[in-house]
Structures are given as structure tokens and as C-alpha cells.
Amino acid sequence: MPKRYIPFNAIILVLCTFIYSSHAEEFAIIANKTFYKNSISQEDLRDIFLGKKKNFGVNEQIVISLFEDKKIHTQFVHKIIRKTPNQFKIWWKLQLYKGQGVLPVSFKTKEKLLEYISSTNGAIGYINSEFINDSVKRIEIK
């Protein structure tokens, strides 16, 4: 029985598609261009998005914003906050209902999110990495 070879090009094509699609679904941290840091540790990011860390020093205050895209939000919350989206939602409602904060702003579309972050001092958020444009700055995770 003759051996059947899978064309090398096909393997590359499949791999590229896989890499592209997994890359396409990856989130990236973005911030206002005047944001105080270019890179933040995962622990600091967790504290920031749980409202525990709002200051980087005197007059350097952080405003968080959420992206309602289900896939990206879930990925972000799992990886950075290490909670389920439901637990994350409950955490913020606990803060609200015990009188210890307001719910973070959240956006349904990437355009609105980018517009908010680019126009708000100290704003930080997350978005699909391919949606990043020049209006915001990408923050590296240390």
C-alpha cells in the first residue's frame, strides 16, 4: 500500500490558522497614553481590577474599565483575576451593596472601550490584542 503524505504546505497552513485564531482570541492590557506604567505584574493587575489598588502614588489614580465581549472577558478574568466571571461579578456587587465602591464602567463594543480609555486619564482595560490602535498604549504583563 503506497504511503500517503500530507503536503507540507497544508501542515503549515493549518498551524498558521491555529496560531492566528488562538492569537486572535488573546486579550491584551491597554491603558491611556499617559498611564504611569508600561508594564505591570499579574498580582498588581489582579488588585487593580478588584479595586484594591487605585493609586500609583500621589495624584496617580487608576480607573478600570471592562469589555463585555464574553470570550475575552472570561479569558481575562480566569487568567488575571483567577475567578470565574460570575465570582468576579459578585465581588463587585458585594462592594457596591456594602457601600464600599461603585461598579466599574463596562463597554459592549471595542470602539466605545478604546474611546473611553484614550480619553480618560489613568484608565486601564483589556481588549482583543488585534484591536489595539494608536489611541491607547499596550501594557506588558511582567
Next chain:
Amino acid sequence: MSRLLFFLTIMLSLFSVNIYAFEMDDIKRHGFLSQGYMKTDGNNYTEGQDDGSLDFREIGINFTYSPAPVISMGFQLFAFEYGHLGERKIKLDWVNINWQIQDWLCLKAGLIKIPLGLYNETRDIDMLRTFIFLPGSVYNEVWRDLYANMKGLSVYGYLPSGFSYSLQAGSIHIDDDSGYYQTLKIFLNNPEITDIRDSYIAALQWDSSFGLKLKTTYNYYELSIIGQLKFIPSFPETAINYESCETSTFSAEFGFKNLILAAEYLQHKTDVSALITMSPAVEILQTGGTKSHGYYLSSTYVANEWFQIGIYYNRDFLDKQFYQNIEKESNNDLAFAVRFDINDNLIFKCEYHDIDGTLHIYPELNADGIKEKTKMFAVKFTYSF
């Protein structure tokens, strides 16, 4: 309070805080409305449960505003009815201003919620948990007003490595319609109760990065009550002075994926002196104390976006050293709950309790006698926005 607001204004001007321009849209409004039904097979913890009662509802609305990233302010109105308690009176649940000066130093002033265990500050918010009734050993349904809120100041903050703390001081107002006062009325004729002037609370919490949360809280207050014992008609008026009331909790919660395990222990201890006025010339001073304990173990599982299930075992008991001659020394409650999230705003819960013991059951609410065992069933709809 006005001095406190003045102080905060001065501090705000000293520290550079980015204040946003105000727009009406910046005021956020959230609320909830719940209606339940509860029925027991005989015993009443509150009025009407043996016949089935719809007097089981909560309503709350809050308005919040954040003028700067590190400042938030707001208030919440709340009313509840649990049998003969609550009576749907709308009260201010909290009204305060929060300022995160530094992450390790935050101030909260006004009418503020009281930390006790893991969930006391949000116990009235049904939609935030799987169960209808929180375990009674730590979250006694009848005493909820006593631990609801206080007028005062809280200093809290977030420390490195997942630690956070809270120190709180202030006064607690006890209404005539509160569960605590209503319980006193069972034992005393026309009890007079003073507001708790000095209450001090400390809480320490550790949130690990792998889902484990540990918390301890300590509440201290002093309380004075004057009344005449109902059971002995000729008994003279007695001034009961709780020289110290201490409530301590130790809590652990562990979340792994969609499973949450929790365990809490509470100890309540008082030092009491009673001054019995036999005649203008003869007064008798009796001293003593009370002590009780309680703990629970619970497990909840969020199966998917619309279905949760939970179970807990709760036990609370009087310390035998302090109550040698009292028979009804414990309450053991095994509870099962299911929760359905019909949509983002509407939830439905169903819960069953198998209770052994008569610790929180009073003869005055159970004219037909008290049974050793109780089965309780409850359902509840909650709408939130």
C-alpha cells in the same frame, strides 16, 4: 458628623485628587426586590410560619456616585419583612463617603455596614448567594438589625500579599421594631433599651492567589436594658447592664472553579450585671455572663449560568458552663438549596431545612407547643436592576 465632613474636605484639598466634572448620568442606581414564601411543619421562628407565610420580602435601592477614581459616596434604602419582624419600614441601610487615600489607608464615614464573618455586610442582598437563609449560627435572622449598621468611621486598607484590614468605631441605634427588641419583649415588660454608644470592630482578611480566603472579625459593644421580668409578675424592675458583649468569628472560604466551600465559627460572650431594685432602699446586684457558640460548613456549586446548588450544616449551642439548667441548648440545621437564574435580573430559589433543636424557638410564638424537630420549606423570587 459635620466635623468629620469638614475634616474630609480639608484632607481632599490637601491631597491632589482628580475630581471629575459632575453630570447627572454619573449617579448610578441599583436595587432589588424579593418576595418569598416560608412554611414549617409546626414551630415558628417568626410569626405565621406554621400556616405558611408570604410575609417574607425585601426591597432595597441604592444611589452611588464616584466624583474621583478614589472616592465614592452614596446611600441605600432598605426594607424587609420576616414574619413579625421588619414590618416593611423603609430605613437608611447605609449612607457614606469612601476615600481610598492610599491603597493601605482608606476611610469610610457615615452610616456604615458592620463586618461580621464573611457575609454580614451583604446579608440582605439575596441575589449574591445561593441560599435563601444564611446559616443562623453566624447570621442570626432575628438579630440582623443589631449587626446591620453603625454610625461612625471605618479605617480600612489593602496590604501586600493579599491581606486587608478594617477598624471601625461608632454607635448602633436599636429600633423598637428590631428583632433584638422584639426578642427582649418576650422576656421583659416594656423594655427600655439605650443605643449602643461605643462599638468597636476589627477585621482581618487574607485572600490567597489560589482561591482560599481567611477572615476573622471581632465586635465589641456595651448595652443597657431596663425592664421587668414577665414570668414573675411581682418581680421588681431590673437594670441589666451588658458591661461587655464580644462577638468573634473565624472564617474560611475556598473556591475551586465553580465549587465554593465555606466554614465559619462564631463565639458570643457577654459580661452582665443586673441591678434589682426591691425598694428605694434595697438594691441587689447580681453579676454573671453568657456564652454561646456556633459554626457551619457549606458547599455551593455553580453548575452553569442558570443553575446553582448548595448544602450546609449549621450548629449553634449555648455554653454548658454558663447555662447549666437550660434544656434547649442547641440548634442543628441541615439545609439544601437550589437557585435558578432565569435571566440576568430575575432569580428563583428553593430551600429545605431539617432542624433538630429548639434553641431559637420561643413559647410566645408557639402557642400549640414546641416540637423538638422542625422541617422548613422556603421559596423566593428576586428581581434586581
